[in-house]
Amino acid sequence: MSSHHIVRDDQEPALIIANGAECSRELLGQLLEWSPLVIVLDSAMNRVLDLGIKVDVLLGDFDRGFDPDYFLEKQYPLEIVHTPDQDKTDLEKAFDYLVTRGIPAANVIWATGKRADHTITNITNIVRFRDKLKIVVLDDHSKVFLLPKKFEKWYPAGTPLSLIPVGKVSGIDSKNLKYELSNDELTIGYRTGSSNEALNDGVVLIKHKDGDLLMMECFD
Template identity: 65%
Template sequence: MSSHHIVRDKQEPALLIANGESCDPELLGQLLEWNPFVVVLDNAIWRVLDLEIKVDALLGDFDYQPDFELIRERQYPIEIIHTPDQNKTDLDKGIEFLIERGFPAVNIVWATGRRADHTITNMTNIIRYKDRIKLVMVDDHSKITPLTGSFEKWYAKGTPISLIPVGTVGGIVTEGLTYNLADETLTLGYRTGSSNEAAQDGFVKIQYRTGDLLLMECWD
């Protein structure tokens, strides 16, 4: 698998590769199809290099002291950015790096699976950036998007859709779901909107007044 290094104008979403569970090569290939700007986080670089993916930037705190000379031998040119701030996760740093570089959108892979603490932190931390960059986190079974304001999208009947609050979300109103919400509240750990679905072929509409809400499109 490879991605050719070409000049890009940032119209396509960047691709941010974290260090969780690898996704299906076909999914990764689809995300690489339009030659995105590729950022790899820390120790994931070795797995990515083995896939022969063209990497534009490597970012991390590098506390494991990687062999940068070997990395550059296998991947050149590559920008290596040291981000030692221990108050932020590598994923936070990667997203902020792309915001600073002016990217309007990013697809995130390998951010779930393996360690549960990393998975839940990665899924919920993307909320803080929802107004600064369009984020989509994907793996082999899920597509996770933080919602901003009103949401409307066409779905086929029976498409699984979950609404997961980060904290408490109030004033949720939905249309087009099998189990619609009418000015209701969801609270993580107490009541969530998991395992709902599109009631029929057509548009699903979601809006809410307060809080932070994740939309998850999931499949087995």
């Protein structure tokens, strides 16, 4: 795997590599090409190094005897960010780092699969940073992001789309979905909008009044 493309426009999303299941080399390469900044969590650094990826920032609590200085020679220049706060996950701390850098968006990979608790936490953290970062979590099967109160996007007919509420979401209306929503309410654990799909080629419109609603574009 080659190093990432040299892009220095901080308006492009940074890329955060967590420590869940790996994605395909194709997806990884596509994201690296346009990422101005590549951040790797310490728990994934050895795996990333094996792929030959140029890393900009190594971030984590560096526990369990982890030696960040070992990677300086292999990845120079490399910014090492020690974040010992045990009240936050390393991914949350990576989001905090981007906020302090003034970078407005992040793509996150290797954040799903493996442990279910990590997957759930990583995905729902999108909501916590809603006013600070535009976050997209990607793997080979899905793309997850927070919907604004009004969302419009063109999809081919039959594209699998799932609407996942974080808590309760009310006043949901849609157009061009197979299972339309009209002033509906979704609540995690009771009723969600999973396994819906675009009805026809064209723009899908989704509006909601209250709550946090995640879109999951699925690639079956």
